[in-house]
Amino acid sequence: MRYVTAHPSFATALLWCLAAAITAINLGPLIGSTGVSAFFSMPSAGDSQAVLLHYSLLPRLAMSCVCGFALGLSGVLFQHVLRNPLASPSTLGVEAGAQLALGVAMLWFPALLGWSRDTATAFGGFAAMAVVFAVAWRFKFQPVTVILTGLVTGLYCTAIVTLLTLMNDHYLSGLFVWGGGSLNQNDWRAVSGLFPKVIGCSILALLLVRQLGVLTLGEAAQGIGIKLQFVRAAALFVAVALTTFTVSAVGVIGFLGLAAPAIARAVGARRINTRLIVAPLIGAALLIIVDQIMQVYTAKTGSYVPTGAATALIGMPVLLLVMMKRGGSLQTAVQGRLSPTTIRRPLLLITALAGLVLAVALVTIFVGRGVDGSWISHTGATLKSVLPWRLPRLVAATSAGIMLALAGSLLQRLTGNAMASPEVLGVSAGTAFGLLCVLFVVAEPTIGDRLIGGLVGAATVLGILFAMSRTAHSGNQFLILGVSLGAFLTALISVVLASGDPRALSLISWMAGSTYGVSSTMSLIILILAIVGAISVTLLVRPLQQFALGDVSAHSHGVDVKKLQILILGIGALLTAVATLIVGPLSFVGLMAPHLAQRLGLTRGLPHLMGSALSGALLMATADFIGRTIYFPWQLPTGLVATLLGGPVFAVLLIRGRRLSTRH
Template structure:
């Protein structure tokens, strides 16, 4: 047998087959999750299942590689099950409401990705292999992977066939299904277990492959699949076709350019635009659910003392944290001379961190009021992803891009991403699920491009990877003051537009009746949020949750009026990022942890705890 025949028999043919099998498994997994949860946004990616498997494998590879001798499957499955358990536990507190499920899933996914990225960056010898694996590589050396995934798909398909009739009853609603004698909890648990097993098996064998489980069922619905058996079968077929087409495109690119990208990095390139195109064509919407309304926000009678207290806390924290540090012997308080010596180094990064937090928080407050959605934020609506893509494009397009060029690229990317999502937000009666779906699509598209760049092995991809983690260590005073100026200008503009922020959430009819310039107001607010996110993303990267945390805290503190809400969110965001900067410097002493990753490790668990308490 010649070398070409060996490559064909044990490399190319198994690769083509495993693309079909893995795509079918992901399509079926997404269809089951969407049916069980009655949620058109659910899939292994948006619910954090794939990221849980990723984190488990990354931690095991770096910290306990001996455990891999028993195989990757048990490790990946344990991570997928744990992530699914976290999401479902939080979802059960809200009757599996679609918006809550997706946001909790994103929290779990981003927290897992933050930990995995931080650990990967700390272990350079594993960097290239882990980055390529995370991108979802379909390269095969024999038929063992095909055989394993085929067995899992066959068992999963048989289980889905058995669940088809109970799922049809469940589609009538909880009360109707219970009235007919269906054990709703058991059916949900069985369906979720099948979906997690399918997704975990693909992650264990191939790495992260996103969006197939979301695009397959959505495309099946758009093609007219109405009954549950039709959706399950057609989603499986379409999932196989989507991943197979993506892999074919990867091979075509490799044949013409000699550059081989992980196939999983390309699924978002097709899936993102596909979902954006499908959004207005999806028939129907989520069935009437039980998404709890946030209700009227508490209103503080005397907000000024609170705002002054927040400002005093911010200034005190900045001064205190500048004077505290760690030395080889432990913690130390700097004397006057040491304080004066360290101040020129620490002050710029403190100013930059606080300014970035204020900018992200202001952007989050604007987006929540603009969309009337308390779960909106730069991270959820894809603005951070667009800003990241803008940064990466500038890095690749220019040999030595200046700071101004990087700022311009990130701001432009954020504005464009928000404009794409806004095209759907501004449609009348657009359900919240569709808005989030547009944001997820834009984020996935940006993530796919970034993953492809980083997996290419080019030196610039390491620059992008390091930047994605976020760091304020290299910020100089001119850059810090520039970011402070941007954050201040955005805050002033947002406060000046407080009338718009008060009226827009009331709906199109009320806004038009009050003679509000809808188009101009929306475009202006989109521009403000995009600029704020782009400027902050240059410093902290796209993984911070300050844009979601700070506005929530401001509302809980009783800052209900738009001007007060924006101001309180900006102060809280600045304080949170200042504390995160201190933690990033000290937690891993003598090494510094990435600022953006450290902030997300604080923000995501906090928001998860908030949702578990029944707050929003």
Template structure:
């Protein structure tokens, strides 16, 4: 019996029929939808012939040859390249939700072009590809350096990539707000547009995509060995580090070359490999082939939708980057439902090292931060620039200065307190020290609603905006609960669900940047924390809400202390783990939403403040909550003051300054975490 079994060859897994069928449907649907507007002007044969020739006496034929055909061709080419790059990225990191976008490559490419536009325009004339590749290498280099010692833990890699993306995006936004008259067109381009008026971009791009694709395919055998895990791969003679660096370098070249030509067409590199895996592509060769084909079809479909929305709407440009994000978001949601390994690659240690600072007195630590916070309040209220020179406002006149400085300062401090508390809850609940409220997508829900209000041109007033943003945050929370319920609100599933929500927020941001105009500029100011919009009523209302929520935090100290022991140990101690996680999630969401509707969605304070509490020696739950709340208030209070004086008489959003500082702190903190 054993001999017969040994002689039978192992059957190769068959390719599910739904994979080629789905790919054919996407391709046919996208191409027919793209061609439909032209069929009334040209017959099908003439339309197909427009890819290589045209009839000079027929205007429709000329237009199809120089506009429609190169747009279709470049969409297919770029989708092919990004799909292949995404599949290689996921394979090399062992991470089903990794992509050039989530690793910051595309944001790095845009950062490189932004910096070159501002300071070295000659480089752009020499080679935009070189500038974009340099920025992409910077981004991926930061991610690799930060996560190398942690063994490329999938969630840690995603978080590092997202923070690098946030940080570089914040720098780009700072340039846009300060030099908008120079960079407006750059950010319309950055939203991703495949509009073409000749074949030159395609002819320049296809040899590069082809060569890079061939090199990626040549890495197939080493990449297959990587599936065995680092230890097994090394025992077979594979140079794991060299393979990773080489593969990621090719990914950067592919993604940054595309970014330099057509802008950021987000999430095709993530959506295509995920969809291929969901449809049944099992082996590496199948994933590479079908990710490329699906990427080409998805980008053509997204570009067709963008073109349709632009022509059927009011004439405003709808960037392709927006529609690719809207397509990629649902695919990520589907992937989360089937995702099992969300923590480590095979053969890796499950507990990366951390650092434990020396314990310090809560009274000295909290007292020191409170004293700094009081000094910040005094300086912010009293010392400020005027029309001619800096001057000190006497205390007796503070009631007059309060109208201009007080509400925004109070709101900033309270928002910092709320985010500090929320960040501590989320990090304790997920067991991930790199988690933050921004990455749960709750603040993104509020931002998406604000985007919709602006795009619809609705004039609902400040109260209406706050109410709508609250509803958006609540909707995002509801969706997050639905996503994580299946996994009993486990930490990694919450963070990955937040990633999916971030996709939609990114789509809205890119749509706003492409639309331009005064209203869009105001909305972008709010998104990065414009405290000057806050009224006294709003600040006092936020104070009452945070005091009320803080009182309720007293009952969750014991559950937060038990949860890090693990689900089994916590349950054995009588803790209803699922219910407690849901309650903590609701509290964190309420705190995040209360801060977001006032100060905007991106600041990183929820990430920094809990870390500062730990670095200052506060390890227990109660002490960390107190110190994180004070540290968050201090950080945003200082950010509000600096945002008012750094570029006086102009102003920067306080959240933008906090995001820049927070991104740098994150990079330092994660590298220290890895060295410990």
């Protein structure tokens, strides 16, 4: 193992040998029956096996190699320029932006797709990158700011795509299938179109090797004639171009952009000139392996699995295994311990937030749309008739917002990382997977069954994260583990959904985050759980403050660190499970609400927890009103609307603020 990690070329060769072996197992029998002539010449129309090999399987193999190479190279460029091992086309929102642009083009500019689909996806990818940079520039590209903005931008684009699909399912029904990443080919045209673009971008990247090598010197590099801004812009241009070209050709296969560079570094590729070669080759080999395995699986079972989903499904354990062997090499500082300005009278601001939540709740209850679509105020008998519908969903939405906000605040304080939240760490995905398991195990699952399944899924994810990062209660290793595990579970859910099983299909409407079917009894139970959770969290304020000073200091103050961690994990899992069952796993309230409270000046102890809870409640109450009225008479899912609403608010407060905080 030491020899492999010390010689990246040897490790890469081993991976390619594995790719060649699996390819031989899959394609060997067909090549033996048709002969090698199918590689070089057009087969006769009557030879179906040769036609299949020449026009479908061989182009698919070539496409796997080209796309894997492109994504591995783009990931290296992103991570090196931004000096952040978490940077990738997925975490920076580039792929989501490209997908959104494609959806918009399909709806309103279909002629553009006929002319050049690359143009549409490139516009979306560069636009998403521009948004991230517009925010990150103000903070001198602090790693935590870049990833926070990228994650929110990606989620925002995904939420818009989901809403467009819900409103135009007859036009965009195939967009999510494409988004899963399909390498199916009917001829060589797609490969021949993508290959020269990847070669051109690769040449540009290699021309920047010397400049990239001294980029880590920072401002000192300018003293030897390096134009930092030009080098960064050129490298990022190449990275975004590689991503958008790949997304345009085969859809979203985003895990490789994060995994391939991390694996390359873990097997010994320390210098940038080595990683620019090793990481793309690893990415190509990984994608070939995954795609060939999926072909064998499809041939044996008849079930189709998108390669993009399977890449995360198979590639994540590889990344985790490498990280456990050489986790220290992946460590960089991504925490933010810099504190925003703290207001002197937090109680006044908390009271104002509570009043604002109450005002929005009253508007939500009394204001609506009439039969003709006009705005009206409901009173008397009319109010009595609509109240049983509006009040339960309002209570459920605000309660879910409170619970997600508290869970996010707890996780950020526990890990000491501003990016930690149920959504980023995969806890929401664990809840969704737990619910999916319940749907397959229990014939007619009750609310209690779903809650237990979601709780077990969330708790399992948190337990795995802390078990696998024994020495990483801060830093980016914990986050890489969370992002990878979340991608794994999301891919697993996508694979199950792709099977077409009706039990899995019932999960789709829930994942959108709709509160339409919440009953009065359910809303009351959720409210009680939110109140109990809030009280429990407030009792942990003092131990959390002592824990933030370090394990030694906490022990000296009588805090049992291990028991506190287990208690926080349990409360966070319970809060996340209950809230996710109501508003789905797509909302980023758990990430945004604590930061909104910090940007408002509520940074310490109990005021921050209360501000986070009220910010989450305000987001969800406003989202419930907008989702019910903006597209009347149809209703939009509250969870997705909360994302669309909270994203701009979070960006504005982040731009106006100066620093990020994690533990106070």
